[in-house]
Amino acid sequence: NSKGTNYWRNRVLKVAKEVSEINFAISDKDDFVHELNEFGIDFSKGDKPVVAGRDVDGNKYVMKSEFSIENLVAFAKDLIDGKLEPFIKSEAVPENNDGPVKVAVGKNFKELVSDSGRDALVEFYAPWCGHCQKLTPVWEELGEKLKDEEVDIVKIDATANDWPKSQFDVSGFPTIYWKPKDSSKKPVRYNGGRTLEDFIKYVSEQASSELKGWTERATPRRQRKSCKISE
Known part of the structure; x- marks a missing residue:
């Protein structure tokens, strides 16, 4: 509801004034389900906001603590200081990665x-x-x-x-x-x-090193033959 939205927006605006180095944005969770999934956040019902952020390199971060002005300030400052562990969307690391x-x-x-x-x-x-x-x-x-x-x-x-x-x-x-x-x-x-x-x-x-088996024309490199003479 609009009354509840304004309540949370006012708190975010208060933090935005205190931590001016970061751009803050507010959006409806219902309209950004895909974006939430990109941060590993499953959609959950409830009035309290969920908070996610990016740094200048595009790394993604999620505030794990419950929303409050104090927690949002701490999250924002840790984001600026590089103290947060980024969220990385990933499949499982292959157990065997020895293929070509x-x-x-x-x-x-x-x-x-x-x-x-x-x-x-x-x-x-x-x-x-x-x-x-x-x-x-x-x-x-x-x-x-x-x-x-x-x-x-x-x-x-x-x-x-x-x-x-x-x-x-x-x-x-x-x-x-x-x-x-x-x-x-x-x-x-x-x-x-x-x-x-x-x-x-x-x-x-x-390539930093010359390929052993191929020329720059994509033809197989001839292998040098050796001749061993035994007396």
């Missing part, structure tokens, strides 16, 4: 991609996307062809997991990024063709 294509989820993305210390080609896909389904066998073959190289071929279901959106801007599917081994270099969006040859050429050109 690594499976990233929200909870292992940093370890598997951002901080891996290896080059990586990452596909952000949606299970319902026809273009993604068409790419799947090519991506699997690419992983198989490059399994002995110092490069990881990775995929992540972008509909079921979070990732660092400030580094990887994804607005359609599939979206592919090259993540260099050197963490000081920014990820680069891939805009080339989607054949196996296209991908191998690109990886050969971008």
Whole structure:
């Protein structure tokens, strides 16, 4: 009801005046069920507000304590000071991730991609996307062809997991990024063709270390033969 809404709005406005470094917004829970789910909040009936926030990098946070002016002030200040643990939407981390294509989820993305210390080609896909389904066998073959190289071929279901959106801007599917081994270099969006040859050429050109089995023309590298002479 409007009377109850104004009651809570006035309390949020009071906090907004005290913590001016943050932008505050008020919305109806009924109209933002999807957004609540993105923060891991199941819709619940009741008059008291639920509070969620984002930092400048897009990380998501949820106030776990019951709403009050004091708790909202504390939550807002902890958000500014970086003291909160972010909520990460994630599928279960795969028990076995030794296949030619690594499976990233929200909870292992940093370890598997951002901080891996290896080059990586990452596909952000949606299970319902026809273009993604068409790419799947090519991506699997690419992983198989490059399994002995110092490069990881990775995929992540972008509909079921979070990732660092400030580094990887994804607005359609599939979206592919090259993540260099050197963490000081920014990820680069891939805009080339989607054949196996296209991908191998690109990886050969971008890789920090020369590929052992492939040339920059996507042809198998000839293995040097050795001749042993015994007396």
